Amino acid sequence: MQFPTFQQLIQHIIYGITVGGIYALVAMGFTIIYNATDVINFAQGGFVMLGAMIMVSLNTTLNLPMPLAFFLSILIVTAIGIIFERAAINPVKNASVITLIIITVGASIFFSGIALPIWGQDPIYAKPFSSGDPVSFLGAKISLQQLWVLGITAVIVVAVQLFYKYTIIGKAMRATAINRTAARLMGINVRLMVLCSFALSAAVGAGAGMAIAPVAHASYDMGSMLGLKGFCAAVLGGLGNGVGAVVGGFTIGIIERLAIGFAPLGYSGYKDAVAFIILLVILFLKPSGLFGTSQK
Amino acid sequence: MSTPILEVDNLRKEFGGLVAVNDVSFKVHPGQIMAIIGPNGAGKTTTYNLITKFYPLTSGNIIYKQKRIDHLPSHKMAGLGITRTFQSLQIMNNMTVLENVMVGYHCKSKHGLITAALRLPLYKKEERDGRNKAMSVLEFVGLESKADWPASSLSFGEQRMVEFARALVCDPDLLMLDEPASGLNIPEMEHMAELIYRVRDNGVTVMLIEHDMGLVMNISDVVTVLNYGQKIAEGTPRDIQNNQDVITAYLGEELDF
Amino acid sequence: MIKDSSYKKHIPTVILAIILIIYPFASGNNYHINVMTLVGLYTMIVVGLNLLMGYAGQISLGHAGFFGIGAYCSGLLNVKMGLPPWISAIIAIIFTAGIAYFIGIPTLKLKGHYLAMATLGFGEVVHVILSKMDWLTDNPDGLADIKPFGLFGIKFDSSFVMGQYFMAWIIAVAILVISMNITNSRVGRAFKAIHGSETAASSMGVNIAKYKVQVFVLSAVYAAVAGCLYAHFRQFIAPSIFQLHTSITLVTMVVIGGQGNIWGAVLGTVLLTWLPEWLTVAEEYDIMFYGILLMVVMIFMPDGLVGRLTTLFHRLWSRFSPRTQAEENG
Ligand SMILES: Nc1ncnc2c1ncn2[C@@H]1O[C@H](COP(=O)(O)OP(=O)(O)OP(=O)(O)O)[C@@H](O)[C@H]1O
Ligand SMILES: [Mg+2]
Numbered sequence: 006m007q008f009p010t011f012q013q014l015i016q017h018i019i020y021g022i023t024v025g026g027i028y029a030l031v032a033m034g035f036t037i038i039y040n041a042t043d044v045i046n047f048a049q050g051g052f053v054m055l056g057a058m059i060m061v062s063l064n065t066t067l068n069l070p071m072p073l074a075f076f077l078s079i080l081i082v083t084a085i086g087i088i089f090e091r092a093a094i095n096p097v098k099n100a101s102v103i104t105l106i107i108i109t110v111g112a113s114i115f116f117s118g119i120a121l122p123i124w125g126q127d128p129i130y131a132k133p134f135s136s137g138d139p140v141s142f143l144g145a146k147i148s149l150q151q152l153w154v155l156g157i158t159a160v161i162v163v164a165v166q167l168f169y170k171y172t173i174i175g176k177a178m179r180a181t182a183i184n185r186t187a188a189r190l191m192g193i194n195v196r197l198m199v200l201c202s203f204a205l206s207a208a209v210g211a212g213a214g215m216a217i218a219p220v221a222h223a224s225y226d227m228g229s230m231l232g233l234k235g236f237c238a239a240v241l242g243g244l245g246n247g248v249g250a251v252v253g254g255f256t257i258g259i260i261e262r263l264a265i266g267f268a269p270l271g272y273s274g275y276k277d278a279v280a281f282i283i284l285l286v287i288l289f290l291k292p293s294g295l296f297g298t299s300q301k
Numbered sequence: 302m303s304t305p306i307l308e309v310d311n312l313r314k315e316f317g318g319l320v321a322v323n324d325v326s327f328k329v330h331p332g333q334i335m336a337i338i339g340p341n342g343a344g345k346t347t348t349y350n351l352i353t354k355f356y357p358l359t360s361g362n363i364i365y366k367q368k369r370i371d372h373l374p375s376h377k378m379a380g381l382g383i384t385r386t387f388q389s390l391q392i393m394n395n396m397t398v399l400e401n402v403m404v405g406y407h408c409k410s411k412h413g414l415i416t417a418a419l420r421l422p423l424y425k426k427e428e429r430d431g432r433n434k435a436m437s438v439l440e441f442v443g444l445e446s447k448a449d450w451p452a453s454s455l456s457f458g459e460q461r462m463v464e465f466a467r468a469l470v471c472d473p474d475l476l477m478l479d480e481p482a483s484g485l486n487i488p489e490m491e492h493m494a495e496l497i498y499r500v501r502d503n504g505v506t507v508m509l510i511e512h513d514m515g516l517v518m519n520i521s522d523v524v525t526v527l528n529y530g531q532k533i534a535e536g537t538p539r540d541i542q543n544n545q546d547v548i549t550a551y552l553g554e555e556l557d558f
Numbered sequence: 559m560i561k562d563s564s565y566k567k568h569i570p571t572v573i574l575a576i577i578l579i580i581y582p583f584a585s586g587n588n589y590h591i592n593v594m595t596l597v598g599l600y601t602m603i604v605v606g607l608n609l610l611m612g613y614a615g616q617i618s619l620g621h622a623g624f625f626g627i628g629a630y631c632s633g634l635l636n637v638k639m640g641l642p643p644w645i646s647a648i649i650a651i652i653f654t655a656g657i658a659y660f661i662g663i664p665t666l667k668l669k670g671h672y673l674a675m676a677t678l679g680f681g682e683v684v685h686v687i688l689s690k691m692d693w694l695t696d697n698p699d700g701l702a703d704i705k706p707f708g709l710f711g712i713k714f715d716s717s718f719v720m721g722q723y724f725m726a727w728i729i730a731v732a733i734l735v736i737s738m739n740i741t742n743s744r745v746g747r748a749f750k751a752i753h754g755s756e757t758a759a760s761s762m763g764v765n766i767a768k769y770k771v772q773v774f775v776l777s778a779v780y781a782a783v784a785g786c787l788y789a790h791f792r793q794f795i796a797p798s799i800f801q802l803h804t805s806i807t808l809v810t811m812v813v814i815g816g817q818g819n820i821w822g823a824v825l826g827t828v829l830l831t832w833l834p835e836w837l838t839v840a841e842e843y844d845i846m847f848y849g850i851l852l853m854v855v856m857i858f859m860p861d862g863l864v865g866r867l868t869t870l871f872h873r874l875w876s877r878f879s880p881r882t883q884a885e886e887n888g
Contacts, residue, residue, distance in 0.1 A: 043671075045671055045674070045675075093853050093857060096857050097856070097857050097860065100856075100860055101860070102617065102670050102671060102674065103611065103617055103674075103809065103813060104813065104856050104860045106619070106674060106806075106809075107806070107809065107810050107813060107852055107856045108852070108853050108856045108857065110806050110810075110852065111849045111850070111851075111852030111853035111856065112849065112853060113849070114845060114846075114848055114849035114852065115846055115849025115850055115853065116849070117845065117849075118843065118844070118845030118846030118847070118848065118849050119846050121842065121845060121846075122842040122843060122846075233678075233682065233802070236675070237679070240675055244671065272690075274686075274689070274690040275686060275687070275690055277682075277686045277689075278682070278683050278686035278687065281678075281679040281680075281682040281683045281686070282679075282683060284675065284676070284679040285676060285679045285680060285683070288665075288668060288672060288675060288676045288679070289664040289665075289676070292668055292672045353761060355757070355760075355761075374765075375760045375761060376760045376761075376763050376764055376765045376766065377763075378761065378763070379761065379762050379763030380763050384761065384762070385761050387757065387758065387761075391755040391757050391758035391761075392754070392755070392758070393750060393751050393753070393754025393755055393758060393759075394754055395750055395753055395754045395818060396747070396750050396751070396754055400747055400750065401754075403744075403747055404747050404748070404751045404758070404759065404762050404764070405762050406744070407744055407747070407748060407751075407762050407763045407764055408762065408763030410744050412743065412744055412745075413745060414740060414745050414772060414776065416743075417739055417740050417742075417743030417744065417745050417746070418736040418737075418739050418740050419736075419739070420739050424739075424743060427744065428742075428743065428744075431744070464758075467758075467762065468762075471762075471763070
């Protein structure tokens, strides 16, 4: 065990919060789809990766200004989410858990299989959203891109909550999540809500990918680990619980970082196990997660 | 009178605030057909689930063959000689009819993984015995010709028979039937009634939950009536038909004695 | 009353054995034979997973973990402690069984999605641990210098392609036969009964928790056997194969072959192991096509190939068999 200085500690926590924000967004993506369909979408990481890669290409190759690239990329990934739902999820009726898992895994393989020939194997360079010196906070340094990540996370979380609360579609999606049969009886087009959930989830995933692209290695396989960590976060918060997903994301991000901070020299490589150990502990002790009430 | 085979003493089950079974006591004597009747939601199935340990008791005692059994897990029941059927059919759709019935032989046999993997003599003997026993029970219920059919391809009535057969394979002492005739047509129901009789004549004690009053009054020796989780009457079919409380409990429902 | 048709059920086994014996001589291509050896190893794991998923109805997305524990344990015992490969393999298998037992008890209380997630988490933890083993392996890439199996003075190293092929398949067929025996027994019926209805199974005296753990441990043991063979065949193991991707490929082999059908397991394994080889014609688009094929097969044949072929066969059969037709109409 090593003991970091206070300043290092703050630095770790800040970094944990940044990464945690991304996990939170990925977890939210899982939650949105799980609520509408009971599908665990293993292709969620694919949306994250596509969001990042498409934005970088629009920005650097086509020289579009960053904000335009950002929104275009969200639109494109949302469209991909919609196509994915129509082509691969909608046609299967009464599929078992395992069939759906394999389909979404197939999709995630498909996404990286497309990205590989287009963008190659190596990480591509993503410009930070704004240039400038890092800011100091309690002696620790926060890069501007980290602030962007936090800002974008906050905006997306709030926007999704507002969407659920104040739009007709959002309300209908919530009703569908609570009770599908009742929603259908009330005249809600449940199939359409499933489609919307894939669209929304893809958009959220893309947002996460774009925010993190400049601080992480943006590459064709960046989605797989992020997807799995986000998945752990979703379970930690209670699968299907939106607030839980966000809290779970930050929790895992911070614990993971602190584990690196406290780990004896040479053991920080085990950090990737932290999220999964948290996943196992929560499943064994309280499968419904921190905020869940019962096992669905 | 003989010592009861099953004695239920102040059985109680609460689901949250709802008292599904409210301090119910009764005795079942060997060789009897004992019916439990009552309106929908009276707590009949819950009583079965308590006796067979699918739910933990809130309070009460269950004494079977003069031993308390309320601390045992549900999978020990068959070994003790208590088997049951289910109101909502519990057929294994992934198995053939014969295999379904042979699952009932589980507690009569004991070979394990390694014995089976290596086909040791015990495996062969038990497999042969189980198969023969299952076939004879299928013959008894009239399904021997469909032994190798997937259970899912049978009609509803036949599936009820499969479940009945499965509960008989291990030669139970106490057979608990939960609405065995529901969903059956008249000839099927008559067949079922006759089979229940014959099972009883072979010395098996039978508990029966049933909504069809004709069937109940015809074949049972003793009837217990539950309403809102409470026992409101007990007696011979004739007593029950004339019991004012029972008639009130069923008021509004068509009673077809 | 019961016809002794037991010779009939051996027909597929005999056919498989004949094909397997002929294959290496007919092929003559060492690379292809090596792929088939790998198919043999995967078959062991997939047969076990099929017992777990197809028969007992329990999901596992972590079996690459058991594969990896078996491989690393046997490899390390051999390299670090100098134990002979046969001994290290046996210890590794027992060790893996122990891990599966302790993981299985809490894990198998979970159902559906939650079971899938817990097994996934287990598999990933194992992967991370194996990836960070350089303090033990002295090699950042993996574990090297594992000794090959030896039998009567013959070394089953990578140059002895035929030897590895036959050793793998003799063990795989043994596992197939053992597993078929199990499925046709009290234990196998208990597995199936748990899948069909836990309620009914338990009322018939089946100890659900016990049999779930039993089938889980059994499938882990099969994976460990494959892992040991893999380690001593390749003589070098890297952690990258023992991760989620492989777990899911294994599960897909079960599903594509057909759950609840031991022969389906073999078919699914053959197809999915060869698929990447065939897809090399698509050059850099091979991964993409692999993904598409997974989706397409699952969308159109969720019961797997054997299931699909059986339904087709039954449909043809009922069309041409007057007896069944009369029954359907009557
Ligand atoms: N698992 C459970 N959780 C909560 N309440 C339950 C549960 N099982 C039964 N109940 C309630 O307990 C009461 C008794 O139910 P039970 O199934 O025993 O009735 P029953 O007499 O078998 O009725 P029926 O004739 O309709 O089968 C009902 O109000 C039912 O809703
Ligand atoms: Mg009932």
